[in-house]
Amino acid sequence: MRDVIIVGSGPAGASAALALAGRDVLMLDAGHEAPSIPSDFSGNLLDLRRESSDLTPHLVGEEFQSMQNLFVSRKVNLKLKSPYMGYIIRDWQNLSPIVSDNFDGVVSLAKGGLANGWGGGVYRFTDEDLASFPVGYSELAPYYDLLTEHVGVSGTNDDLEPWLIHDDNLQEPHRLSPMAQEFMERYGARRQDFHDEGVYFGRARVALLTREHRGRRPYAYDRMEFFRPRDPALYTPAYTVEELVQAGRLEYRPGLLVQQFKDTADGVEIVARPVGGGDPIVFRARKLLLGAGAINTARIVLASAEDRETRLPLLDNALACFPVFRFGRLGKAMSPEDISAGQMMVLCEEVEGVGTVQGSFYGTTGPLRSDVLFDLPLPAGVARTLLKLSASATSLIMLFYPGVKRPGNYLRLRNDGALDINYAPEVPTGALERKLIKNLRKVNYFSHRALIQYPPMGSGLHYAGMLPMSDNPGRYECHPDGRLSGAHGVHVIDGACFSALPSKNLTFTIMANAMRIAEAAVGAS
C-alpha cells in the first residue's frame, strides 16, 4: 500500500507532488507526451515564415490538423489545434467524453494538463476572491510564495497591486509591444480619469521567465506560443513532474486513466485502465488526491458512487472578447515584442450585478491569419490586406466574468460513462464592454460594440465547483482540507473543490490550494 496516490499531472497534481516531494507518492496519469519537434522548426517564427518555402508540416500539419475547424461544428481552441500542440487534447473525446449541446468543454490527458497550452497568467486570490471559500488568503499565502519561486513569475507591482497583492519576488515583466507600451504611457497620463470610472490597467503576472530560472532559459520573443509546446520560458506543470521524477522524489506511472476508487477505513483502492486498452489495474494507498482536472475528477467521484442520477454543480467563466485598434499604428511592421502572450491586465471594479471583472490584453499575432480572415465581413483579399496592415495596431481584450451558480448548470454521469453537461449560455449585458470601449477612446484606442464577441460557455477552459469546499459539507462536497465528505482518505485537490469561481484566473490558486490540501492530508514533506 502506498502512502499517497495522486491522480493527474496538471497544476493540481504537480503542485501536490511538489508539496509531498520525497514521500511515498505515486502519480497515476494518462500522460500524453509532447511530440518531439523537428530541428528545422526553431528560431523566430516570423523569420521562418519569411525564409521557408513550405512550413505546412509545422503550421498546418502533415495531416492538416490546423484546418480541422473547417470541418467540425464544435471548433477547437486556436491554440490547441496546431500539429505540435494537438497532443494536449488528444483522444479526450474517446477516453473522457462529454455530451452537451451548449458547453464547449474540453479535457486534457497530457502530462501537465491544459496548462500546456495556457497563457501563463498567475494571480493570487485575495480575501475578497476567497469570500465563499472556507479558507482565506493567509492560509494560501505561504504556498503562493513557494510557487512564485518554483515557477518563476514575471510582472510588477503597479495600479493592480490591491487586487493582485504585492510581491517582491517577481522577475521583471516581459517587454511590451509598441502598441501596449504606448497605451500604458497614455493611460499613465490619464490614470485618474480611468480610476474614477473604476477601470484599472497594469502589467500581467505571467509564468513566463524574463531571466534564467532553475535551469530554464528566458523568453526569446520567438512567437512560437501557438505552434511549439514546451517553451522552457513558459511554465508547465510537466516540468515539476519531470524534475521530481528525475530527483527520485516521485514515482510517475503514465498511460493510465483512473476510473474509480473505493474508500474504506483501511485505505483507498484505485482502479485504473490502461489508456491503450487492457485489463484494469488496482492500486492501494492510504490517501488519494484527486487532481485529474475538475471535469474528470467529478467523473471519477460519480463513477465511484455508481451514481448516474445526481447533477453536480458546474461553474465556468462567461467570456467577452473584442479587438482594440490604434489607428496611428496602421502600417507599422511587427516588432519583436508583438507576441501573443498576455501584455496587460484590465480590472473593472464593482460591475453591476457581477462584482469585479478582470481581463487580459493580448497581442493578435499568434494564430494563423487564415484562422480569422474569413470571419471578417469583408472579401478575402480585403480582409487579408486589413490584417496585414493592422497586425501591429491591434490587440484583443478578453474579459472573464465570475462564474455564477445556477441549478440548471450541471454535470451528470451517463450510463455509457460519458458526462452529460448542461450550461445555459450566460451572455453578459455588454454594459462593461461598452464602458471599456468608451474609456479606451480617451487615449485614442478604438473599438466598437459590433465587434464584441461572446464565445460559447466552456471555451474559457476554467471549470470549477463540482465538489465545493464547505465548513459543513454535505454529500459531494469537501471539507476545508479537501477531504470528500463521507470519505476517509479521498481528497479533491483541483478546481472541482473550489467554492466559487471569481473572474481572476484560477490556476495559481488551484496550485496553492493543492499544496495546502496535500500537506493537510499527509503532512509536510
Next chain:
Amino acid sequence: MNLNERNELYTEAKYLYLGFFNEYPPEWLLEKYVKVHDAYDVSASQKEIKTIGAIVKRGLDVEAVEYVMRLRKRDNLLTKKVEIIHYLAECSSRRFGDFFLEADIDWRAWVLLLRSLVRVPWCFVMGHWLIRRHGLA
C-alpha cells in the same frame, strides 16, 4: 479518389489560387490541396459542386462570388475551398508579403487600405450579379 477527380482538384486549386494571388501556385501546394480532400470529408451538395465547376470553367471573379456566398452562409463549399488555399498559401515564404509587412509603410497603409476597401462594394454587387447571372448555388 480517381484520376479525373484529382485533375479537377488540380485545376480548381490553380484557379482559386490565381484568383487571390495573381500567379499559379507551386506544385507542392497543388499536391497538398488534393491531399486535404483525402484527409477530410469535403463533400457538399451537387449544386455546390457544380457551382465550383462553373466558377472555374467560366473564369468568374472568385473573390466576389465567395464573398457573397459567405455572407449568405458561412459554412459553404466555396468558402471552405478558398480557406484551404489560404491556409496553404500562408505557409509559403513566397506569400509572406501578402500576409505581413516587411517594413513600416506609415501613411501609405491608409492609401492601400482605402484602395482595398473600394473592392468591398464592388465584390458585393458583382458577387450578387454573377450568382444570379450564372445560376450559382
